[in-house]
Amino acid sequence: MIALIQRYKAWLMPAVTLLIFSVAALVLQRSLSHLRWADVVEELARTPLQNIWLASLCAVGSYAMLTMYDLLSLRIIGKKLPLWRVIETSFTAYAVGHSVGLSSISGGSVRLRQYSADGLKAMEIAAVIALCSLTFTLGVSTLLGLSLLLEGEQAQTVLHIQLPVAHWLGGLVLCVVAIYLLITAVRQRPLTISGQAFKLPSFHFSAAQLITSCIDLSFAAAALYFLLPDQLGLSFPAFVGIYVLALAAGVASNVPGGLGVFEGVLLLMLPDVPNDKLLGAVLLYRLIYYIVPFMLGMALLLWGEWEVQSKRLEEPFRVAKRWIEFLLPEVLSVLVFLAGAVLLLSGSLPAIGKRMDWLADLLPLGVVELSHLAGSAVGVGLMILARGLYRRLDGAWWLTQVLIVAGIFAQLLKGVDYEEALLLFVIGLMLWASRARFYRRAPLLAQRFSPWWFINVALVLGAAIWLGVVAYKNVSYANHLWWDFAFEADAPRMLRATLLAVFIASIFAMMQLLGASRPRADLPSAEDLEKASACLAKSSETMANLALLGDKQFLFCDEGDAFIMYQRGNRSWIALGDPVGNPDRFENLAWRFREMCDKHGGRPVFYEVSAAQLPLYLDLGLSLVKLGEEARVPLANFGLEGSKRAELRQAKRKAEQRDGLSFRILQPAEVPTHIEQLRLISDDWLIAKSVAEKGFSVGNFEPEYLCRFPIAVAEKDGAIVAFANLWRTANEVSVDLMRYGSTAPRGVMDYLFVEMMLWGRANNFQWFNLGMAPLSGLEKHPLAPLWHKLGLLVHRYGEPFYNFDGLRRYKEKFDPVWRPRYLASPGGLALPRILLDTASLIAGGMKEVVFK
DSSP: OHHHHHHTHHHHHHHHHHHHHHHHHHHHHHHHTTOOHHHHHHHHHHSOHHHHHHHHHHHHHHHHHHHHHHHHHHHHTTOOOOHHHHHHHHHHHHHHHHHHSOHHHHHHHHHHHHHHHTTOOHHHHHHHHHHHHHHHHHHHHHHHHHHHHHSHHHHHHHHOOOHHHHHHHHHHHHHHHHHHHHHHHHOOSOEEETTEEEOOOOHHHHHHHHHHHHHHHHHHHHHHHTTSOGGGOOOHHHHHHHHHHHHHHHHHHOOGGGTTHHHHHHHHHOTTSOHHHHHHHHHHHHIIIIIHHHHHHHHHHHHHHHHHHHHHOSSHHHHHHHHHHHTHHHHHHHHHHHHHHHHHHHHTSOOOHHHHHHHHHHSOHHHHHHHHHHHHHHHHHHHHHHHHHHTTBHHHHHHHHHHHHHHHHHHHHHHOOHHHHHHHHHHHHHHHHTGGGOOBOOOGGGSOOOHHHHHHHHHHHHHHHHHHHHHTTTSOOOGGGGGOOOTTOHHHHHHHHHHHHHHHHHHHHHHHHHOOOOOOOOOOOHHHHHHHHHHHTTOSOGGGGGGGGSOSEEEEOTTSSEEEEEEEETTEEEEESSOEEOGGGHHHHHHHHHHHHHHTTOEEEEEEEEGGGHHHHHHTTOEEEEEEEEEEEEOTTOOSOSGGGHHHHHHHHIIIIISOEEEEEEOTTTHHHHHHHHHHHHHHHHHHHTOOOOOTTSOOOOHHHHTTSOEEEEEETTEEEEEEEEEEOSSEEEEEEEEEOTTSOTTHHHHHHHHHHHHHHHTTOSEEEEEEEETTTOOOSTTSOHHHHHHHHHHHHTTTTSOHHHHHHHHHTTOOEEEEEEEEEOOGGGHHHHHHHHHHHHHTSHHHHHHO
């Protein structure tokens, strides 16, 4: 069961969100089946202006108290920021979080962006987010408990629970809150849970959190309470309890703004309130408490970004260019998605009578019918293309412009919907002005759409269907309805347009799920390999010889004397090691690789890079994680004399005198005559180890590749029993493939290593490279980076599957000098995927990662 959850975890949360939204929609459908949309609009118009102003003032009071959440949290962690900065950040975070959903993530990202600019560290910002969530929980629990305890009679009526049960539940919830306050009052040292220490706020801060949250939630509840009809029949304290339950259900559902869930809970718990009055009040409440603050919050966020950019850049033109480059494509993708949703929802609503009368005098019926279908088809197309715009794809930009023009004509011809046409026109102008930002040439269908994108499209389609059912609930549905064509036949047009939209979305979803993966890029030609071989003469890294394996692509500098070898693994463009060749070309070459990845929507990754080039990767804007340490044996003083070399000396004597082994070097010209014998040994070794050939960062048995290098062999009775191909630079020698047959005596690898090091010293090499020990040398300090802690966990619990400690101990007996190796990548949440893509490249596929 756990394995199944892990396999489908990317779809699990979107599926749960969709399920909750579906249940809420079902409740709304059953509760509002008798409702007419005109009744809701009429109730909105009847709401007294005085009540709207009171609700607005309560909303202002609620957001003012929400600002106190952040102020208290900052005081608890001992940080002080300017008051206006905290107000701006808090308001924006809550305005975005309330409307977008997943408030800890969406609002937390706003806090991360704003507070990090003010000098707060990531862990401090995480503490602020956690404390704000704690403040909200304290207030919800307290108000709910008080409502059950003090207004038990009304809770009995609304919640259908007995009075003693309501009192008992209310007392229990308040006891939990009291216990927490007591703990903060008496416990001074940190609280330890699962080995992690958490410092609790002091009592006066906890009490302030509780009071602040209660006032905030009371203001928020009052904003809705003033909009409800006067004959509600509930006291305000009792209504607060119902409001808190509905709010908590909406937050827990992760549906943006609790849409549908909040309304569904209110409908269930307030059955005596007429549904049209309740729905009208909730819609007006959402406008006051969600939509208006969201618009103001986005304006503040954009203004803040404008100020930051204008301070960094001297000229206004450069500010505007940076603004467009980093922000506008993402904003436009959201706007295009929303425009598509608007077209779909518009296709589900009746046409305005006077406008349809105009069209009846000007256009034939067929044009109106086709325009209605086209409008819904364009809506689905825009939602699909929005993902391509987010990825900055050139093809998505062109298709979107075509669909926007088609959508404008469709909206005007289907019902003179000039509002939607104007919206499309404005978005089209913004896209046209930002043409240069959509430059990536990757095909649209090759981009994998995330589960959340599918869920969002499904939610919009579901909302359009539900809206159509509600708008035409008085229509008698029958088979002939599909074939009714008339200017006043709005319901049939809605059915046909909805069917077409669902059909298009389903076809695209199937293409995504069944589509083939992107083919592997072309491998280098013989000319490229010879060009790379010439660059190797200037390299100081023996690993650069893997360029000759032929399984990687090359990016050469214009002068041709330096290159980067790389391969694509999904969206990860993984370069092996540092650039190779003339060091003067490294910086420009690395930037060209970075630009190439950006152009094609790939992640730039440099695998197993040296410490010497770290400033270069930091300049590229990449993050660094330590992969392990590489062992290099200094050969100038290497010998078998002394007590420290006793084990190596004995291994050499035993191999020669008892096992009859001898050592020699096959020069590249000699290798072809022995290649079949070497192949038998290699196949025997692979079978004995139950492994498959690897690639990318390690060599494999390719005759053309092996014939480029000298090969060290151990022979017994004139037959080769073990071999290793030698990589060489001007001052370093190393090995790649090391394999032995079933007839090789025990200890043959020790013998080969000793002989190769002695040979390297005799041929004036300074170093012998033993390769990397993965996850070696990671810091064990409590304040070490998270990657080090994760690496140590893998090192500890993965020891039975990969002999980390044994590999390190084996190399230690040669008394090497250790130096670190790093991974340079965009980091963040993409790091696990990058590591998986790299492992897949090395193993030859995801299946081989798991089973070989």
